[in-house]
Amino acid sequence: MDLKGRVHKFGDDINTDYIISGRYKFKTLDMKELAKHVMEDLDPDFYSKVKEGDFIVGGKNFGCGSSREQAPLAIINAGISAVIAKSFARIFYRNCINTGLPLIECDTDRIDEGDELEIDLHKGVLHNSTKGLDIPITPLPGVMLKILSDGGLVEHFKKYGTFKFD
């Protein structure tokens, strides 16, 4: 899986209320509509700035807060191809894998707003082309790679009818 795009950089402890506010998420299951409000409380113009394939980059504890799966779904529907952070909150982490949004854990201090990145998920390589740097990434455990490569947990269940990891 090769990913290529531009960076939208955020700080530490980005919570799911910032990703998609409770004001919107209870109203509809239309993720295209919710996507317009992604990150709105931190950057009102965020949605209009994103180009298909771009990355969200955060600091530590990205996705803390509620269990709303609307958070990764709204991110996906905004055109973001992966979220990169120093660490993730666990429910958000599971929700990303389950909805098929790749997550990358690595040191994000050397990634800045607007940088161009290239990522090879299977080889586990992140290249910052703007800065000419390779940044090591923490490989995903097998179970998660399996769900991700099936296209998320819905597709996994469609295929196997239950959990199947061996």
Add this chain to the structure above:
Amino acid sequence: MGKTIAEKILSSKSGQDAKANDIVIADLDFIMGQDGTSPLAIKAFYEMRGLKVFDPLRIAMVIDHSAPSPLEGVSELHRQMREFAQKQGINFYDIGDGVCHQLLPEQGHVVPGDLVIGADSHTCTYGAINVFSTGVGSTDLAAGIISGKLWFKVPETFKFVLNGKLPPGVFSKDLILYLIGDVTADGATYMAAEYTGETIEELSVEARFTISNMAVEMGAKCGLMAADEKAINWVRKHSRRDFEPVKADPDAVYAKVKEYDVSNLEPQVAKPHTVDNVSPIGEVLGIPVQQGVIGTCTNGRLEDLRIAAQILKGRKIHKNCRLIVAPSSRQVMLEAIKEGVLEILVRAGAAVVTPGCGPCVGTHNGVPSDGENVISTANRNFKGRMGNNRAFIYLGSPATVAASMLTGKITDPREFFV
């Protein structure tokens, strides 16, 4: 080598010798979804080609986040939930029944030693009665109700040893805010928290729920406590299910252990806009507040309402303030009516709303205006949390909220407990 509570419960439910960092597929004892997460789960259930849930009696859906519905779109999602619940024969709690995390223990669905998932981050609440319960998203919920199973990474455990008795006017809410401030919002990420020690033993089971409820605010997967006699009696009063409490082995291996003496703890307040931005009350005294909220899955129980009533009895809230009270369930509300607690609160000037989550989660029932300060017994104060990203939310105990409502500014409640 001994095991933690988390390792023991996940071993018994997966049928394998599970140690921290193993990945297991385990059988679920109970599964819950609320109205913010169930509609997506129902959609995923059908997309996964689900026909029947694995066991309707082990599943509950609860309408509490927008109850009653403030909007047409929400009404449609509620309709989908009612239809699904009826078709599948699962437990269903409609508007006015209460907040999911009050209902599951109160209605006897969860008992010590259980493995429970809920599509709500505060599912960790039942750790107070020795349940490994954790929040998941909607797709996990769908997979759970189809298969009765879920995969888990067995968490390492962060043990909190709490010594000493809380002083008068200082409550379990102050204690958990203090701990979150100390270890920060990601201090226990990916870990199970275990709360032990004489402080916990002294607390009522209701007060313990407040602590486990907020385990997720330090990043934890669950907030476990051992089941002592008090907890066992509480569960027997609420449930007819058999159960076997799970204790940590004396030689269990912990990723971290921290010890605290709470005998001099002061009331604590979390300041905007993060839960770990905690100060002792002395540093925030006098900050004006326009709205108070007493309720939520953190502090909407009978004991919490009684504490507020003790302060507000025969008094009136400040003219610049409004106080919203949301009892955490119908049963709590009925008991509070019977005891006269609600009458005291209403006479003092409180607006009582339907048992539910609205005022905490910003769906309705008290959205603050620009620039206003709110003091709330809830568990989150993120920017925009209550529905307005230009308002400021402070978190404290029911006593701190009640005392602050009398003066219109953040007030130390200890003077009411001498």
